[in-house]
Amino acid sequence: MNLHIIEHPLVQHKLTLLRKKETSTMKFRELLEEIAMLMGYEVTRDLPLAYEQIETPLQTMESATIAGKKVVVVPILRAGLGLVDGLLKLIPSARVGHIGLYRDEETCKPVFYYYKMPEHKERLVILTDPMLATGGSACDAITRLKKDGFSNIRLMCLVASPEGVKAVRDNHPDVDIYTAALDQGLNDKNYILPGLGDAGDRIFGTK
Ligand code: PRP
Numbered sequence: 001m002n003l004h005i006i007e008h009p010l011v012q013h014k015l016t017l018l019r020k021k022e023t024s025t026m027k028f029r030e031l032l033e034e035i036a037m038l039m040g041y042e043v044t045r046d047l048p049l050a051y052e053q054i055e056t057p058l059q060t061m062e063s064a065t066i067a068g069k070k071v072v073v074v075p076i077l078r079a080g081l082g083l084v085d086g087l088l089k090l091i092p093s094a095r096v097g098h099i100g101l102y103r104d105e106e107t108c109k110p111v112f113y114y115y116k117m118p119e120h121k122e123r124l125v126i127l128t129d130p131m132l133a134t135g136g137s138a139c140d141a142i143t144r145l146k147k148d149g150f151s152n153i154r155l156m157c158l159v160a161s162p163e164g165v166k167a168v169r170d171n172h173p174d175v176d177i178y179t180a181a182l183d184q185g186l187n188d189k190n191y192i193l194p195g196l197g198d199a200g201d202r203i204f205g206t207k
């Protein structure tokens with residue numbers, strides 16, 4: 001597994017704004033969309049290309065296009081939804097799947113409640129969730145996708161903990177992780193420190 005930390009200054013600047021507790025819900029959503037676009041550029045950096053003959057106004061040429069079946073963007077509900085629009089701006093033809101998981105408040109274990117994916121199992125899956133804390137939700141989501149036949153999976157998050165990275169590495173060594181930050185660790189409620197709080201609540205204004 002490769003861990004890619006996206007250190008681009010624009011991503012880091014926007015992440016700082018996201019982390020600030022005074023950032024409003026409206027601003028939080030806007031920033032997430034912008035970061036998703038910037039990170040999407042890195043997540044898709046090595047997509048294979050094919051060449052087709054086209055005509056420019058001056059002559060014919062062999063020109064590059066994205067090869068084969070393209071991408072499925074798959075948010076882990078709810079918070080993963082915050083990264084979808086930015087990715088769809090970059091890849092308008094991407095399909096979108098959904099995986100519903102929430103962390104039980106007592107046990108912090110993921111509880112599964114929804115799964116809907118498009119066909120075309122050979123497509124690249126970009127699984128989105130801003131927070132990789134214990135890694136339980138991401139690992140369960142990846143396990144479910146693999147059981148369904150998807151094998152080309154990348155995980156895009158925003159803030160990861162060392163514990164979450166280890167969980168994905170141990171359980172799914174074939175899945176690359178893209179994150180804007182690797183934070184210190186988890187508190188006694190399994191929230192990431194320093195983190196940015198509860199991503200779902202901050203995106204949807206539910207607290
Ligand atoms: C958050 C977050 C991840 C999960 C991370 O979701 O969006 O899905 O927790 O924690 P983990 O790595 O320890 O599993 P939450 O359960 O709060 O649900 P929500 O997105 O619906 O608010």
Ligand code: URA
Nearest residue numbers: 133191192197198199
């Ligand atoms: N889920 C969140 O939204 N934030 C955390 O820090 C951990 C889990």
